[in-house]
Amino acid sequence: MSPTLNFIKKHWLTLGLLVGSVVGVSWIVTHNRPPGSMTVIEAQGMDMTTMKPPVGVMPVSLETVRWMSLNGGSSFPATISAFTDEEVTARIPGRISRILVYPGDQVAAGQLLATLDAPEYDAQLRKAQATSGAKAAEVVSAERMIAHHKNILAGSKASVNAAQAARDKAQTDVEAADIELQKSKDELAGAKAAKEERLAEVTYADKELVREKQLYSKGAISLDELQTSQRDRDAAAARVQSAEAAVQSSNQSVRIADKRLTAARQTVVQADAQIAAANADAAQAQEGIAQAHADANAKRFESSAASAEAAGASVFVDYRKLTALASGVVAERVVSPGTAVAAGQVVLRLKSVGQVRVQADVPQAFAASVRAGTAVRIVTDSTERKAHISSVFPSVDPQTRTFRVEALVSDSSGSLKPGMFARLELEGSGVRGLAVRSAAVQSDDNGKFVWLAVQRKGTGKTDWTCTMHPQVSRPGPGKCPICGMDLVPREKGGPLVAHRQPVTVSKEAGDYTVIVTGLKDGDKIVWKGFESLIEGTSIQDSSQALTPTPPSGEQVPGMDMPSEGGASRATQPAQGPATQQPATSDYTCPMHTGVSCDRPGKCPKCGMDLVKRDTPK
DSSP: OOHHHHHHHHTHHHHHHHHHHHHHHHHHHHHSSOTTOOOHHHHHHOOGGGOOOOOOOEEEEEEEOEEEEEOOOOEEEEEEEEEEEEEEEOSSOEEEEEEOOOTTOEEOTTOEEEEEEOHHHHHHHHHHHHHHHHHHHHHHHHHHHHHHHHHHHHHHHHHHHHHHHHHHHHHHHHHHHHHHHHHHHHHHHHHHHHHHHHHHHHHHHHHHHHHHHHHHHTTSSOHHHHHHHHHHHHHHHHHHHHHHHHHHHHHHHHHHHHHHHHHHHHHHHHHHHHHHHHHHHHHHHHHHHHHHHHHHHHHHHHHHHHHHHHHHHHHHHHTTEEEOSSOEEEEEEOSOTTOEEOTTOEEEEEEEEEEEEEEEEEEGGGTTTOOTTOEEEEEOSSOEEEEEEEEEEEEEETTTTEEEEEEEEEOTTOOSOTTOEEEEEEOOOOEEEEEEEGGGOEEETTEEEEEEEEEOOSOOOOOEEOSSOTTOOBSSOOBOTTTOOBOEESSOOOSEEEEEEEOEEEEEETTEEEEEESOOTTOEEEEESOTTOOTTOEEEETTSOOOOOOGGGOOOTTOOOBOTTSSBGGGSOOOSSOOOOOOSEEEEOSSOTTOOBSSOOBOTTTOOBOEEEEOOO
16 A cells, blocks of 8 residues: 555545545635635735726816915025924033933023932042142142241341341451550550659659758758658659559550450451351252242142042033033933943933024025025915025035025924924015915926816716726626626716816916916815815815715615615715805714715715714814
8 A cells, every 4th residue: 555545544534634634724715704705815916006996976176276476586495493402411421310301391501411420539529629629728738838938038137137237346356355455555655655654754753862962961052952852752753663653554444455455356356257157048049939939839749630630520420411502492301210331321312492494595696696584474274474594504515406595583482393394485575376285286207287166068978997906897787797896977966067177377376376288267176185086086175075976876885874764875866066054073984084074874985884083174
């Protein structure tokens, strides 16, 4: 027996269950799938690019073409940017301990935004402050040393002055002693001369006394005359003694004067020595002052360096506080509290939006007419501001041949947000012409065109087709032979159809564009809801509530629209045109947003349930 038969014999039950499952699933998918659904193979085989929605009554917004006076300026796309962008970065590594603001918060210049936990910088600051204090104390000590040496110098100078005064006095004493010595010597010489004179007198007296005695003995003279001679001789002897005493006294005075002169000369020598010593002390004090000044300067430099280091450490400590450089709005919080950050890492992003920059790229053809001060309008979806060109960039982009202009606009209300799209309109002279909304003008490879609402032409006959397979055509309702979906009419009633009308445009001013050729006054064009239009699509102005009604009372498959009585309108006879009511809220198809009804129902194009779409009242 072959291996295959052996395998089948062993696993016949499993194989049978598997074949039965495949057959059952195939039958269920083929016969019980929902209408309109496709098999996987059909879905993969479909070419979605060739599919177009079936032509039906499409609710659109129409506008009448008319002559208008428009601003003659040109309009260019613009971008709104913040006046300044600030990135709040960590200047030292640490851990984010607090973030005090949140995106959207207004902040002022210098406001504390976040704090870092970095205790090592506190320790460095304390160390630097202690070093700075010690160096400052050394400066004080050096300055005291300068004062000490200055005191020594002052004392030395005083000693020099005192020694000089003493020397001057001693020199005076020397001169006085010398004069006194000379005087004493002169007196001594006089005393000696007087003594010699007295001695001569004594000698004469002695001789006279001897002669008188001889005369007396001879009786030649009287006793009185002898006694008188005796007295004269005694007086002369006494005068000799007196002269001797004077000589002795003069000798003593000479010796004394000589000693005084010697003492005075010694005093002069001592005074000179004291002056030299005092001068030496003064010179040493001068050197001490110079050295003390040098030491003090060195200490001052060291103290300044220590103070600078302490100031730097204090600055690093202050870096733990993250503040705003300028007022603005918090745009982004990059990190969260507790995050460890490195130096230079962004923590917050701020934008200054009290004044915003509006920048636009202008073609080089405007280079001669656009300059600083040119009046412009800044138009957004919700605002319109007048402004002036504040800056014209100096170069033209070689790729686009445009140059950039910028206008500064004050925005205290915050309605102009950075990143918004705007239009920058150059104000110029007014222009009058046929104008349509700029939104209605479309472009393709063949140029610009609009969808023109024209009266229907032809018989209005319809065929029935599938929304998923438009190549299917049947004379009446039924099922699609390909996917089983309900067929829908290819053409429905309505007086207006969409026509693709080529146009030539001129200037664009605000929301309107001037039409040169292709339209005439009074034409109606589609400016909203044209996304799914093709040539010949039946359209109806969305200002009229659209209530689809099959032509000739025929029921449209999938149109199960309940009436006020509870029965579906699709099962009732047609009652005429749809009632026109202003819609404050309408219903639309999720797949075909151009469909609009004033009540729930089915989409006339694909049969999906309509959903409620709120619109402004």
